[in-house]
Amino acid sequence: MDSALVQILVLIISALAIAGLVWLNARLGGWTPARVESLAAARAVLEFDVIGFRAAQGVLAADGRAALFTEDGGERLGLVTALGDGLVSRALGAGDVRAVDRDGAGLKLALNDYTYPAVTLTLADEDEAESWRRAIEALTAAGARQNAVEASA
């Protein structure tokens, strides 16, 4: 058979096989959508993922999809979010947060990270959300100052 035809055939069969395997995976189940079960669990993930990060004060989103931490002895913030059946974390330094918005007790964070989608955390009340918004804002302001210094240097 013509080799181009073989290649096209392989691609078509592969695409069908992928669809079939993903369908089978979904039908078989056996995984649990991830939740940040507790602050202790989120802290453990963060401190494993980011060597040297020691989490201090933390807050857990009401839906268990994310947690935020301040850093003990540092200025960074720690973020842990659920993805699929696992957790993903980041240490956020100056310049890592693109925008932070508060809507009532909800806090929306957009990162300067192409691979990390915006995160919304619903916290206990407006005061708590506002205090975290200020902490994040301070971080973004520090980033902006750092950029300005670097640009003028």
Added chain:
Amino acid sequence: MNELPNPIYFAIPAFIALIIAEMIHARSTRRVNYEPSDTAASLIMGLGNTVSGVVLGFIAIGWFVYIERFAVFDIGFVWWAFILAFVLDDFVYYWSHRFAHTVRWWWADHVVHHSSQHYNLSTALRQPWLSPLTLKFIFFGSWLVLIGFPPAMVAFVGALNLVYQFWIHTEAVGRMPSWFEAVMNTPSHHRVHHATNPRYLDRNYAGVFIVWDRMFGTFEPERDDEPCRYGIVKNLGTRNPLKICLHEWLGIINDVRNAKSWREALGYWLGPPGWSPDGSRLSSKLIKQRWAEQQSRREVGENPATQPAE
């Protein structure tokens, strides 16, 4: 160029059957994890890799056909040459793989394969799309052709090497018999390679024979008291195949664009992944160093008698 079949095409049905078997095993034993969005991302990356091989493969083929004329020997298609080429190709693979972890330009391509936080047979197929553009084949693929092995033979044994590596991407197999673990790359050795635990980072680069790691000081055994945590140092928050494919390339472009000098730009491009001029980011070496410091502090904390006298 003499035509040899592509072993990967023949292995595809076995790949599919084994993935199905592992999924069923995962469901019944919970010893392996499969999650549909991760599986879909891995398999789509695998399909894209096949497409890119067809679309961009001519770059490497053209190069090998060109350099064939400079070969020192004319080895030809004799049976023993296949065996020798297989072993030598695996040796070259070890070094190519090692550089793929230590030079960011090549890591940007290879990171795709490590980007899943799962470790199952679908992870084996999570492969990059732009490999020919990194020109790694010039640095590591040319040797065997220049010695005199026919390019088709080199491609054939290289594909066999990749077929072998499929089955080692699993948590379903614990440890193989000790003689096998001593010589061959196994699921246990390769789990270590995919782990982000500082102890395991940048270890076990082997393709087929683990002896290369033992010879060159990069071997690390899997420990029962330290389960592997899979993925990359900064795990991706997305399953989008395009982002999986491009994220590190965009990172390089961004860093090089913002570099303050040529030296910095070069460091961001060809330095180790995680390199930064002020050390504010963490390369594997720095992570291992900090982890070792952390461990020794912990040991001192647990056993004050070992504290040095001041």
